[in-house]
Each structure stands twice: as C-alpha cells, then as structure tokens.
Amino acid sequence: MKNPLFAFTFRALYLFGFAICASLLAYAYYVQFDLHIEPCPLCIFQRIAVIAMGVFFLAGAAHNPGATGRRVYALLVLAGAAAGTGIAAYHLWVQQQPPDLMAGCTPGWNYMVENFPINKILKMAFTGHADCSEVNWTFLGLAMPFWTLLSFIVIGAAAVWAGFRRAL
Secondary structure, three states, X not given: OOOHHHHOOHHHHHHHHHHHXXXXXXXXXXXXXXXXXXXXXXXXXXXXXXXXXXXXHHHHHHHOOOHHHHHHHHHHHHHHHXXXXXXXXXXXXXXXXXXXXXXXXXXXXXXXXXXXXXXXHHHHHHXXXXXXXXXXXXXXXXXXXXXXXXXXXXXXXXXXXXXXXXXX
16 A cells, blocks of 8 residues: 555645745744744744745745756755754754853844844854843743754755655
C-alpha cells in the first residue's frame, strides 16, 4: 500500500508550505496584537525568514517547474529556513544568558527603525537586546524561539524533500 503523502504533487506540497508559513505569521501577529506581546528585534528577523520561505513556497507553487526548478525552489526555501534556524538558535542562546550580560540594552525596535540606518539596526539587533532575553511566552514550558527553531527545521526539511523527490 502506498503512503498517501507520496501522492501529493510538488505544487500541492508547496501550496501547503505557503499555508504553513502564512499560519505562522498569522499566529505571530495574533500574539503581538491580541496578546499584546511586542516582538523583539530577533523575533522580527525570524518573521522575515518565514516571509522569505513563504514567498519561495508560493513562487514554486505558482511556477510548478521541472526537476531543476523544483530543486532551486527547495534550496531557496532551505536558505530561508537556515537563516531562521540560526536566528532562532541565537535567540534561544540569548534567553539562556544571565540578565547582567544583556545589561547594555538597545532602544526599542520602532525607535531603531525610525532613527538609524539599516546597518546600525542589524548590528544593534544581533549584539544583544534586553527585550530578546525576556521569555514572555511559553508552550509546554518552552519559549517561542524554540518552537520557531523547530518549525524552521521541519519546514526546511520538508521543502527539500518535496523539491528533490521524483516528480509525480
């Protein structure tokens, strides 16, 4: 008996990948606007990685390319997932540091975007931010960066599987 997962086409799997990315972003906005938990700079960069993956999923589904194109889209999604994995892992590391290491906090995200050039924003975001060390949301005792890290790994692996498997 064949596994039903193997019956899905590249287009269907990539549309599903896009739906997953859209769902992750929708939940992030729910947490921000309904639960009133403001995202830190590292959270924003994780969202950008999810957006990039979603765009590549949607483009791949719309294009429905041949074998080479499927592999290119898979690698593009994987690049977004790898960037997101790195940012989420760094975010988890920041959350595990003692509070005094994050004492040199930077201004809030909105202030940074309004008043600094992008290269300075990137430097400040990745050199530590007091808001990034705060754990203000958990599920099953694990912080949100853990769940986004897991999502990036699973979504990236699924995109590569869908892009490199034999076409139906």
